[in-house]
Amino acid sequence: MRSITHALFATTATSLLLGTAEPTLLLTGALASQLPDVDTSRSIPGRILLPVSSWLEKRYPHRTITHSFLATGAIALVTLPVVIIASKLWQALILGYFCGWFADVFTKSGVAAFYPSAARLVIPGNPQLRLSTGSPAEYFVMAVLILVAIALLTINSNGGILRTFNSTLGIPSGAVEIVNSEGSQYLLMAQVYGRWAIAQQSVNEKFEVVRPLTQTDLLLKDSSGKRYRTGSSQNCQIIASRILIERSSPVRLQVQEMQLTEQVVAEVLAQYQNSMSERTYINGTLTVEDAEDLVVTTHADSFNTITLQHGREVGVVQLESASPAEVLSLLGDYYASGSLIIRTVEVL
Template identity: 30%
Template sequence: MLAPTHLIAGQAAFIAVSLSVGHAPTLPEAWLAAAAALLPDLDMRHGVVGRLFPWLSEPLEYRFGHRTLTHSLLVCVALALLLWPLLPHGIWLALVAGYASHPVADMMTPAGVEWFWPARWRCVLPGNERFRMRAMGWGELIFAALLGAATIPLLGMAQAKPGTGSVIAAAIGDIGAARARYDAEKGTNRWMLRLEGRDNLTHADVSGDYPIIGPWQASGFLIDTPAGPQSVCRTGDCGWYADSAVAVKQEALATTTRHINTPHTSPAALSAALVEMQAMGETYLIGSLTARGIAPQAPTVSVSGDTVSLTYASPEVLEAWGHRALRDLLLTVQVRHAPDEPVPAIELNQATGSVIPAEIRPWLHEHDRISRHR
C-alpha cells in the first residue's frame, strides 16, 4: 500500500483503539500514530522511511527482505512491551496502534506479509485474492476514503467524555479492570464510577454513577455517595458489592499534595491550616495520628487503640473531635483543583496547636476556681 493510505490507517487504528479502551485521543497523538504507521517500511530502502534511514533500511532489506521482520507480530509485541514502562499511556497507545496498523493493512494486498516471522508463511486478508487491493488501484483509493470518513465519527465518540467511556471495559464491567485503568491514568482528571451493584448488608440495589474519591484496598474504590463515602469491591469486605463497574474519565484537574509531620496539634489548628486548600478544591487527609476517644467513621476513619488511620478522610471529620490532643501526625493532604492554580503551603499555628488533655482539664478549672476564692 501507499504511504498516504498507511497514514490514514494508522490514525484510524489509534482512534478505534482509544475508543475501545476509553482513552481521549489528542491531535499530537494522532499525528504520532500516523508517523508510526510508516515505520515498518524501514525494510524497504526505496520507501519513504527507508530513504530517510538508508544505513538501516539497506541491511534490513538485504538480510530479511520486505514485509518480513519489521512487519511481524513478534516486533509489534516487542515494541509494545519495551515502550510500556517508558512512555505515557496516550503516546504508547499511538505508537503501538499506528505501527501495528501497517502490517494489518498490507495483509489486504495480494502479496500479504510474513506476520508470523520467522515462519515463512504469508498472511493475507481476505482469503479470496479477488478482493485484495493492489497498490495505486481503485480498491486502495476507495479503502482509504472510507477509512478516512469513518475516522471522523470515531474521533467524536472517543473524545465524548464522560458519556462514552471504554467500550471494552463497559462490555466486561470488571472492577479489577476499572481499577487498573484508574491506577494507570489517575491524577490529571476527575473520575466517575458507573456501578451496578448492591449493599452488602441490606442487599439493596445501589446502581448508579458515583464520583471516585480514591482507591480502596487492592482492587476496589472509595466513592462519594449521598450518604457519605462508601467502599466498593467484589468481596464482602466492602460496604457495597460491585456486579459491574466501569471507571469513566471526566474533566481535567490537577492534584497537589502537602505533608504534615508534627508531634502535636489540635483539631482546631489543623482545620484552620486546611481552610485555604479547601477553598481551592476537594481536600482529603491520608495517613495516621495518635489521639484518645476518636470514634471510627468507616470507611475513611479507622481506630485501633489510640492510633487513628485516615483514608481519604474529609477535613470535616475534625469537627467531631472537639478539643482532643492530636499527637504524632504523619499526614498527606491531597487537594484536587483546577489546573495551573498554585496551592499554598500548610502552616500550623503552634500557638493554638497545643491542647490540654481532656483528662486534666477539669482539675485545672477546679484549681482556677479555688484560686479565685482565696
C-alpha cells in the same frame, strides 16, 4: 495506489500502534506517508518538491530507493533529534513513512523493499489478488480502512482498548485499573450496579470516586459526602456487580505531608486551611494523648474514615480519606503525634 489510500493506511496504523487519537500525531503519519512517492514528479509530493523529485527521477526507478527499509532507516536517523522534543511525533513520522511505501507491496508491481537489491517485495503471491490503482478492490480497502480508523479513534479517545474493555464489562477490578491510571488527571464518577451489603437492596446510583482501596474495591462518596467501600470484597458496604467509570472534569492534585509532635491538631490543620476544599482527604496515623474520653462512632452501613484503638494512656487513631471537618470535630482539641498526608483534588 492512490495518495489517500496511503494516508488512510498510515493514519490507521499510527492510531493502532501508538494507541493515540491525537490529531497532530495522526496528521504527521498521514503526511509522512506521502514522502516515498517523491521519487516521481507526477505525484503530489513530487510536484511540491519538484527539485528533489526531478533529481531522484533521473537516477532511480519508481518504487525503489525511497520505497525501502534503507530509506526508512535514513529518515529515522536524519530526524532523530525530533525525539528530544517529542518522541511520539518522531514515531508517527517514521511509522507514516514506512506505511507510505509498505502499502505498495500489495500492488501488482510491488516495491524494492530491500534496495540496493533489485528484488521486488510483492504480497500476495497470487497476481490476481494484488491491487491496481483506482480499482474497485482499492476502494474496498479504503472503505475498510475508514471503518477501522473510526473504531480506533473512538477507542483511543476514550482511553484505549484496555479502558474500553474495562468500561464495557464494568468488572470492579477493571474499574480500579481505570481509577489508578486516570484518577490523578480527572474527577471520576462511578455508576454502580449491585446491592447494599446489609439491607440487601439493589443499587443503581452514581457516586464520586475518592480513591482505590484494593485491587477490587473503591472508596466512593455520594452527594452528601457519605463514603462507601464498593467492590467485590466482603468488607464492602456496596457489593458491586458492575462499576462503570466516567470522566467528569480535569483535576490537579495537591499532596502535603506533615509531622505532628505533641501538637494540637486544630492548630496544625489551620496552617493548611487555605488550600483545603470539599475534596480534601486526610490519611495517616496519630497517637492522641489523654484519649480516655475520646469516642469514635462507627457505622456498619458506610465507610469509617476514622478508627480508634485505645491504649493505656493514649489512643491510636487511623485516618483513611477523612475530611478536615471530621478530623477537627473529633480530634481538634487533642494533642497528637504522628504523620498525616493531606490530599486535595482541585477541579480545573
